[in-house]
Amino acid sequence: MRLPGSQLMLIKCKMYCKYYLNLHLAGCVCKNYGTIINRGVKITMKTFLLRATIFLGIVSSVFAADLDTARIDELTGLKGKMNEKEGVYKVTFPRNDVKVVVDGWTMPPFMGLGTWAAFTATQNGAMVMGDTVLFEDEVNAAMSAALDNGLNVTALHNHFFFDRPKVYFMHIEGEDAVDKLAGAVRKVYDAIKQIRAASPQPRDSFGAKALPEKSSINAAPLNEIFGTQGESKDGMVKFTFGRPAKMQGVTLGNNMGVNTWAAFAGSDDNAIVDGDFAVTEDELQPVLRSLLKDKINIVAIHQHMTHEEPRIMFFHYWGRGVAKDLAQAVKGGFLVGGLLELSSPLQN
Numbered sequence: 001m002r003l004p005g006s007q008l009m010l011i012k013c014k015m016y017c018k019y020y021l022n023l024h025l026a027g028c029v030c031k032n033y034g035t036i037i038n039r040g041v042k043i044t045m046k047t048f049l050l051r052a053t054i055f056l057g058i059v060s061s062v063f064a065a066d067l068d069t070a071r072i073d074e075l076t077g078l079k080g081k082m083n084e085k086e087g088v089y090k091v092t093f094p095r096n097d098v099k100v101v102v103d104g105w106t107m108p109p110f111m112g113l114g115t116w117a118a119f120t121a122t123q124n125g126a127m128v129m130g131d132t133v134l135f136e137d138e139v140n141a142a143m144s145a146a147l148d149n150g151l152n153v154t155a156l157h158n159h160f161f162f163d164r165p166k167v168y169f170m171h172i173e174g175e176d177a178v179d180k181l182a183g184a185v186r187k188v189y190d191a192i193k194q195i196r197a198a199s200p201q202p203r204d205s206f207g208a209k210a211l212p213e214k215s216s217i218n219a220a221p222l223n224e225i226f227g228t229q230g231e232s233k234d235g236m237v238k239f240t241f242g243r244p245a246k247m248q249g250v251t252l253g254n255n256m257g258v259n260t261w262a263a264f265a266g267s268d269d270n271a272i273v274d275g276d277f278a279v280t281e282d283e284l285q286p287v288l289r290s291l292l293k294d295k296i297n298i299v300a301i302h303q304h305m306t307h308e309e310p311r312i313m314f315f316h317y318w319g320r321g322v323a324k325d326l327a328q329a330v331k332g333g334f335l336v337g338g339l340l341e342l343s344s345p346l347q348n
Contacts (some may be wrong), residue, residue, distance in 0.1 A: 065119045068178055074128070075182035076117065091185075092116040095133040095167075097196060103162045112159060117185045119178060126178040126324075131186060132170045135202035137178065138195045139168055142295050145191040145264070146172050147289050149184035156301040156315075165202040210264040210322040217323055218268050225327040226262075239265040243278055247308040256313060257304060262330045264323050271323035273330060280310050283337040290336040291317055294329035 069089045073079055080091035093116075107113060117130035128151070138158065146153050155171040156160030172188070173183050215235030222237055223229055230237040240261040242254020244314055252258045262275040274295070279287050288298060296319040304314050319326050 032220065035266050067126060068121060069215060071179060072119055072182045072329060075128055075179065076186050080119075086120070088118050090116055090118040090119045093189075098165065098200075098202060099133065100167055101164045102160045107163075113288070117172070119181065121178075122175065125176055126181055128173065128174045128181040128184065128185060130172045131183065132172065132192075134168045134170055134219075136166050136168065137199070137203040139299070140190050140292060141172065141191045141195055142170060142188050143288070143298055144292050146170075146184065147188045147292065149187045150176060150180060151188070152285050153288060153301065156298060165204075180307070198279060206318075206320060210272065211272060215265045216267050217271060219263045221324050222264060222327045225324065225331055236263060236265045243312075243346045245305075245308050245310065245312055247305055252308070258308075260334075262327070264326065268323045271321065271325040271326060273319045273323075274317065275330065275339075276314055276316050277333060278312050279337055284313050284315070286317065287337040290333045291319075291329060294325075295319065295321070296329050296331060 005235075013177070015120060067087075067089055069080060069082060072089055072091065076091050076259060078091040078093055080089050082089050092114050094115045096109050100107045113133050115131065115133045117128055119128050132142060143153050143156070147209050151172045151174040151271060154173050157169055157171075158167065159169055160167060167307050172185075174184060192315045217237045218234055219230050219237045226239050228239065230239045232238075238261060240259050241255060242259040242345060245258045258278055260275070260277045260279075262273055263272050264271055266272050277287060277291075288301075292298065296317050298315055299318050300314075300316040303312070305312060319329065
């Protein structure tokens with residue numbers, strides 16, 4: 001009876017691992033790391049490393065062989081290429097449907113306007129990582145498609161200055177069965193195509209009606225929603241909530257920039273909210289989903305610090321609508337992310 005590919009792969013890996021571990025356990029590295037003494041036989045470190053490299057190559061090829069590349073091509077609608085050495089199958093396509101000018105120069109897609117998704121086999125199926133080239137009016141549709149189909153969105157940022165139209169790059173990651181991952185990637189790409197089919201050239205605004213020249217936000221209902229007194233200025237209202245973190249052994253908080261904030265302008269029935277969420281890696285995906293569900297646009301995902309504990313991700317957002325509805329949407333992000341206890345004084 002023929003074993004399924006994944007089971008056969010595991011059996012092969014176990015066999016090769018057993019060989020490698022026997023070799024490793026039989027030897028010990030000398031203090032000068034120059035030789036390995038293996039039951040009285042000297043084996044040079046060069047030979048040992050060569051065998052280890054061969055072993056890793058075998059394992060990589062075993063995993064790669066279990067990756068159904070034809071299925072990836074079928075589901076993504078693209079023809080990929082296998083890197084045998086790394087055991088990675090990669091599909092790509094250039095964003096040549098819209099002319100991009102950077103600093104006055106028409107940029108060929110080869111110079112950094114290529115969307116890609118790379119697949120590698122794992123014990124539980126596969127992992128995908130990718131970078132998706134997007135224009136401003138495509139970002140939130142593509143992000144929603146990724147999150148709705150089981151992918152994680154790990155970054156959203158720009159690569160250029162003075163680019164027209166503005167170009168953004170959305171990084172994705174996922175671990176699941178290869179069919180599910182490839183199908184999810186296709187959903188992201190289809191969402192982009194739908195946007196461009198409706199409007200061949202990227203739009204230059206969200207399309208909402210103009211805001212009043214003078215803001216007149218009533219702070220009272222927003223204070224009630226957030227459970228604290230907001231800062232008011234010229235008819236605008238802003239709320240800021242800090243959370244604890246450490247960097248280089250120093251305790252950080254609200255005033256050092258580890259905070260979530262929301263600022264409201266316009267009128268009560270025609271308002272904008274913009275702000276920044278400070279979340280851990282585990283909180284990022286559910287909070288993104290929550291805000292997108294409530295029609296809040298995500299405009300950037302990145303880091304503000306290095307070597308902080310816990311690691312904090314920051315994402316920036318922008319929403320239009322009724323001020324109270326926008327406030328409830330932002331508070332919903334707190335609820336879903338479990339941030340209420342960390343970001344006092346919000347209350348349920």
